[in-house]
Amino acid sequence: MGLRARLGLWSLADYGSDVIVGVLDTGVWPERRSLSDRNLPPVPARWRGGCDAGPGFPASSCNRKLVGARFFSQGHDAHYGAAAVASNGSVEFMSPRDADGHGTHTATTAAGSVAYEASMEGYASGVAKGVAPKARVAAYKVCWKGAGCLDSDILAGFDRAVADGVDVISVSIGGGSGVTSPFYLDPIAIGAYGAVSRGVFVATSAGNEGPTAMSVTNLAPWLATVGAGTIDRSFPAEIVLGDGRRLSGVSLYSGKPLANTSLPLYYPGRSGGLSASLCMENSIDPSLVKGKVVICDRGSSPRVAKGMVVKEAGGVAMVLANGEANGEGLVGDAHVLPACSVGEKEGDALKVYAANASNPTATITFGGTVVGVKPAPVVASFSARGPNGLVPEILKPDFIAPGVNILAAWTGATGPTGLEGDARRTEFNILSGTSMACPHASGAAALLRSAHPGWSPAAIRSALMTTAIVTDNRGGPVSDESEPRRAATPFDYGAGHITLGKALDPGLVYDAGEDDYVAFMCSIGYEANAIQVVTHKPVTCPAATSGKPSGSDLNYPSISAVLYGGNQSRTVIRTATNVGADASATYRARVQMASTGVSVAVKPEKLVFSPTAKKQNFAVTVTAPSAPPTSAPVYGYLVWSDGNGHDVRSPIVVTWLQPM
16 A cells, blocks of 8 residues: 555654544454554544443443444344344344454554554464554444444444544445435435535445446445455465366465365265255255365355355365356455365366366365465455446546455454354454455545645545556556456546555645535436435525536546437536645646547646646546447546656546436
8 A cells, every 4th residue: 555664654644643533333342452552642632422331341441542432223223122132143242342343353454553463363474553553443333243234323323423523434334326225315325425524534345246347335426435456465275186286276274284185075066956056054965075175156155154064064174166256356264164265267177177087086285374466456356346326427436445365353252254153263353355445445544634634535535546556566457356367447446556655645636525515416316305315404406407417527536428328528527626735836638548439638738736726627528439439438547747746647437328
């Protein structure tokens, strides 16, 4: 992410000192070292929050690091009954204490204190710290183990966090997507609007339904919607077949290695049907798997749950094989038995060998932690993708951040798999998901808020977007994990992967506020009474105009030009604000498009700023043939450069849609 000790943003932002990050999640485990308040000054005087006492959580659980902790259960209780703290009877706490682990992990990813000698049972050993390690944490428990997150509890959490005085809110919860979830029916969009309108930055996860197109969630333009990228760290494993071949995979298994170098290999799906191939509960015959390495297809149930099924049936090891839906995207897990995950190609080869060899055998070896992996970053195969299914004129996700193999603090209530039968307890856990990417963006926003306390949430998001990178550590384009040879696009990564080396000083920002978001909702056809559900204020939309409403003119850092029907051109307006040290800077436009069949004109091509003219407007006109040159979208970039190190980069996406 471009952070260096004693240099750049960490140093200039004092590691996020005194910025308060609110985390809406499953609560927190306050005893973890990552929540230590050692060497932190007193709690900021402006803080209005509190520490809700409850079972297993005395008020003294809060400190100068964990400055607030609250829980919200009215929605949960109304739905499940006040006596049911978890719908599946699992351990829960009617307090801010985290029984699940997800909330502790996300909170400490964003703002965890420095913790030396950290690891997950030996994996990823080193120093653990959050993106903003001196920022304060306020935990708002709105999600309950086994019961999920109720809309009313989410809204209550937002309201309380804003009233308490947080600066940033991190929400690793899936939100609305597509036409079935307009903003006025989406609790995250509604709650976040109230926060953003009061100057609070809100980051949300894009969702884990990738690589399916149009799977991205949390689509409101006042949100920062975060997808997941890989990091240059991996946990390799190998399956050694009886014929000498070696297949590559990944694993976080930390128990005893397999004693036998040659074990029978068995695939339940060959004769046992779909449920058996997926290693669903009670689907595999113990007499067929006892003492064997079992191949399980990925899907339909949690990856780690399949390992428990195999173990309880008497299998000694498991290979989890991706199918077409996941391709070559791999996620390491802390399995309860020797196990590893392999991509679709390796999985297919393994199943062919198991079916055709007269005596198929295999074993698994584990390679520990490897750093310096190339290429990185790569868009994680599970990371949800665009286009925006609700308002295609707004490009989502906004950007990607580290979301694969992330080490952070964990609950003491459950093992690293989260399974009821996992008796292990670890101080840290390694997880993957856009839930892990979101708090990286929240921590980054905390650093920028510390360095630039006057910046709006939109300005902070703009700085993160326009300085994001689209090249990997080999110098090539960021690729797509689900199709390793394919360069990723803005529908996969938005503006790119955030890097904080330049976000501190982006040169220009695209700012927006409450009036802009109201005008946007009017422009996409929402009635005033529907908009008021979001704003909680009276709203008047201008008289309707002819033609299809468009949200293209919202002052967004990306440009999504949608050409409807036979339209051949679209013009969008943007306003750039100079936030650089040179108040009299001049910026010149540069456009690069992947297709020669689409032209982009920028007027004016030069923006001249002065101490009295900090804002400049410009128009971008996209022109295309009457018939689209291809059925696929066309991608490109607009870059404003001042010749002094500022390159303000916006993705351009051109799509063709038939009017509804």
